[in-house]
Amino acid sequence: MTVSVGVTGATGRMGGEVLAAAADRDDLSVAFAVSRSPGESVEGVAVEDAADFADLLASNQPDVVVDFTGPASCIEYASACGEAGVAFVTGTTGLSEGGFDALREAASEVPVLYASNFSRGIAALRRAVREAVPALDGYDIELTETHHNAKRDAPSGTALTLLDDIDDVRGESERVHGREGEAPRSEGEVGVHARRAGDIAGEHEVLLAGNHESLSLTHRAGSRGVFAAGALDAAAWLADRDAGWYDFTEVLE
Ligand SMILES: NC(=O)C1=CN([C@@H]2O[C@H](COP(=O)(O)OP(=O)(O)OC[C@H]3O[C@@H](n4cnc5c(N)ncnc54)[C@H](OP(=O)(O)O)[C@@H]3O)[C@@H](O)[C@H]2O)C=CC1
Numbered sequence: 001m002t003v004s005v006g007v008t009g010a011t012g013r014m015g016g017e018v019l020a021a022a023a024d025r026d027d028l029s030v031a032f033a034v035s036r037s038p039g040e041s042v043e044g045v046a047v048e049d050a051a052d053f054a055d056l057l058a059s060n061q062p063d064v065v066v067d068f069t070g071p072a073s074c075i076e077y078a079s080a081c082g083e084a085g086v087a088f089v090t091g092t093t094g095l096s097e098g099g100f101d102a103l104r105e106a107a108s109e110v111p112v113l114y115a116s117n118f119s120r121g122i123a124a125l126r127r128a129v130r131e132a133v134p135a136l137d138g139y140d141i142e143l144t145e146t147h148h149n150a151k152r153d154a155p156s157g158t159a160l161t162l163l164d165d166i167d168d169v170r171g172e173s174e175r176v177h178g179r180e181g182e183a184p185r186s187e188g189e190v191g192v193h194a195r196r197a198g199d200i201a202g203e204h205e206v207l208l209a210g211n212h213e214s215l216s217l218t219h220r221a222g223s224r225g226v227f228a229a230g231a232l233d234a235a236a237w238l239a240d241r242d243a244g245w246y247d248f249t250e251v252l253e
């Protein structure tokens with residue numbers, strides 16, 4: 001069975017990557033692509049007006065929509081998918097608690113899969129962090145993420161996911177964003193550092209140090225293609241699921 005996919009944010013960096021990756025797969029076809037700036041085609045796919053999204057869902061009836069946009073758009077697209085009965089995969093970061101609530105509301109109607117990072121390497125990094133943190137009890141933890149200079153949200157969605165993983169295995173800790181002034185590091189805090197430079201696709205490092213040693217767990221994305229491929233794997237996996245909230249780790253099982 002070929003899974004048909006609607007793509008939002010088609011004129012954005014990730015939208016273009018998703019369309020390029022979809023063209024290379026024979027298990028998926030692109031039903032339509034939308035942007036708030038329609039008119040041009042991307043990767044040979046005509047880009048339609050995002051204002052017509054609900055009509056496009058009704059007329060094309062895709063199996064799943066893949067979304068990499070901004071928090072407000074993501075919520076609107078998810079709600080429309082919920083109403084139209086279309087599964088929704090999103091990697092959009094920077095969502096507020098209210099934004100996640102809106103996604104969960106859509107998940108009561110259709111399958112919804114959110115991942116702050118669609119690379120397999122980050123899934124492995126998360127497992128490694130969950131093992132290393134309790135194994136190195138009392139060690140200082142510093143998290144650094146580095147991204148291209150056009151990224152809007154900081155810290156990255158992946159950094160927030162890693163921080164939640166650390167809290168899950170170690171208990172809730174104070175997050176200190178950057179550091180300035182004279183106060184020394186306090187025990188148990190987690191330092192969080194966001195760097196923005198050039199066209200870096202995405203790097204995340206969790207550094208654990210203590211007892212005259214340090215352990216650095218680092219992931220570097222070589223290109224955005226790795227995120228697009230993971231999101232399309234998620235779309236193919238999600239298409240025939242029941243309504244509910246799904247995680248990328250389930251796709252990889
Ligand atoms: N989970 C993952 O693996 C990954 C997640 N991301 C996330 O995906 C999202 C998009 O990233 P990226 O493609 O680099 O971003 P871009 O700015 O290149 O593209 C985003 C697109 O989203 C739309 N959009 C919606 N709301 C806004 C807004 N408020 N400001 C600007 N654009 C908006 C625009 O398209 P339109 O004109 O159609 O509205 C825009 O082209 C981000 O949240 C990013 O963090 C990125 C890479 C991997």
Ligand SMILES: O=C(O)C1=N[C@H](C(=O)O)C[C@H](O)C1
Pocket residue numbers: 093116117147148151152155156157158159201202203
């Ligand atoms: O905006 C990006 O580029 C990326 N965003 C995601 C995030 O916020 O974690 C994932 C990836 O690191 C690239």
